[in-house]
Amino acid sequence: MATVKGAATTRAERARQTRRRMLDSAGELFLRDGYAETTMDRIADRAGVAVQTLYYTFRSKGQLLCELVEVTAAGDEEVAPVAQRAWVGEMLTATSGQRVIALAVEHGADIFVRAAPLWPAVAAAASDPHVDRYWAGVTAGRRAGQARMVARLDELGALRPGLDPDRATDVVVTLFGHEAFTSLVTRAHWSVPEYKAWLLTTLAQQLLQRPRLAPRAYADLSYSAQVTR
Amino acid sequence: MATVKGAATTRAERARQTRRRMLDSAGELFLRDGYAETTMDRIADRAGVAVQTLYYTFRSKGQLLCELVEVTAAGDEEVAPVAQRAWVGEMLTATSGQRVIALAVEHGADIFVRAAPLWPAVAAAASDPHVDRYWAGVTAGRRAGQARMVARLDELGALRPGLDPDRATDVVVTLFGHEAFTSLVTRAHWSVPEYKAWLLTTLAQQLLQRPRLAPRAYADLSYSAQVTR
Structure with a gap:
């Protein structure tokens, strides 16, 4: 049981890190190149994920931006x-x-x-x-x-x-x-x-x-x- | 001479009125339908001029908007x-x-x-x-x-x-x-x-x-x- 639980935690933690990396990559590109110039392909590329993963997680560039604003405004500690x-x-x-x-x-x-x-x-x-x-x-x-x-x-x-x-x-x-x-x-x-x-x-x-x-x-x-x- | 001058004045006055009509039509459509929805064709149509006249006078929808803001901000009397x-x-x-x-x-x-x-x-x-x-x-x-x-x-x-x-x-x-x-x-x-x-x-x-x-x-x-x- 402990092993299974540990594996699950690790999987959840990995998913959380991937999500965070996608958000960070989007933020960096929005800041550097502007919102219009930044495509979902480029965000996926920078985050090292398939573009399908990016769409699956956030649905659209607009929804990704909203999520990014939300976590950025909240700060790292506060949710x-x-x-x-x-x-x-x-x-x-x-x-x-x-x-x-x-x-x-x-x-x-x-x-x-x-x-x-x-x-x-x-x-x-x-x-x-x-x-x-x-x-x-x-x-x-x-x-x-x-x-x-x-x-x-x-x-x-x-x-x-x-x-x-x-x-x-x-x-x-x-x-x-x-x-x-x-x-x-x-x-x-x-x-x-x-x-x-x-x-x-x-x-x-x-x-x-x-x-x-x-x-x-x-x-x-x-x-x-x-x-x- | 008086006749020629009168005709010229009338022509200048007519041009001024046409310009004003194009600006007014653009303003009405920007307010009613929004900037993106309002095409140069629709503005020309409403003003009763050929779309070529509109482009010849204002070059682009963006320049037309700037001119409209300028005359609107100045008010009718003040230039x-x-x-x-x-x-x-x-x-x-x-x-x-x-x-x-x-x-x-x-x-x-x-x-x-x-x-x-x-x-x-x-x-x-x-x-x-x-x-x-x-x-x-x-x-x-x-x-x-x-x-x-x-x-x-x-x-x-x-x-x-x-x-x-x-x-x-x-x-x-x-x-x-x-x-x-x-x-x-x-x-x-x-x-x-x-x-x-x-x-x-x-x-x-x-x-x-x-x-x-x-x-x-x-x-x-x-x-x-x-x-x-």
């Missing part, structure tokens, strides 16, 4: 959906509005950092209905998470008086989205800590009754040294 | 490049930082209002090298205009102390771009005056030493009733 991760729990139980936003910025922006290199491929594949549906789901999921953050601010009585939570969410979606990240980090070459510090102070100004930041809200986070007020 | 229009002069000679921003928002956002319906066509045509070059030029031109606005704030001593003009321009590009307009107006259905009021208060917060707005900065502008602080 749980964003809403179920530890930092989301921490954010939704934090007891100051500033801390809620600081945690959202720290961890939410890290998802952008990981996924940003693949965004041009997603844009290039926008006419693929599978990619389009996937991206609409990503966008809707991000808004849902941001709406939960705003709801927590509201529960804490931390929202700026008169600010409607729906409109507050519209603002968060606009400022804390992939377009603003692309504009500041990818195009204008801000460092990630600079971007996070800007996002924290801007969201605090936009959302909070008390926008002036207290160091305890962010002092243990990666970008604390960049927050100057 | 001068943005940098040469009266409101830009007014903005660059205004003597309060708040007034500089208020004028930029009033008139700059109106360009977005006119051009926004065509942005999906531009995105769909992004792989056309002519469209790609044109759009890069539009984006660079917008940044140049926004950098001039920031330079005027700097001249007036109105910039927040320690704020580098280049970084201030990065922020303006991010907040006062077509992505944020799309997010708030097109997707979240904010009214244009609500969007303008948000942009004014946000840019004032981000850029100015004295972010609290004085009514004289915006009271004569179209969105003044929406500015609540």
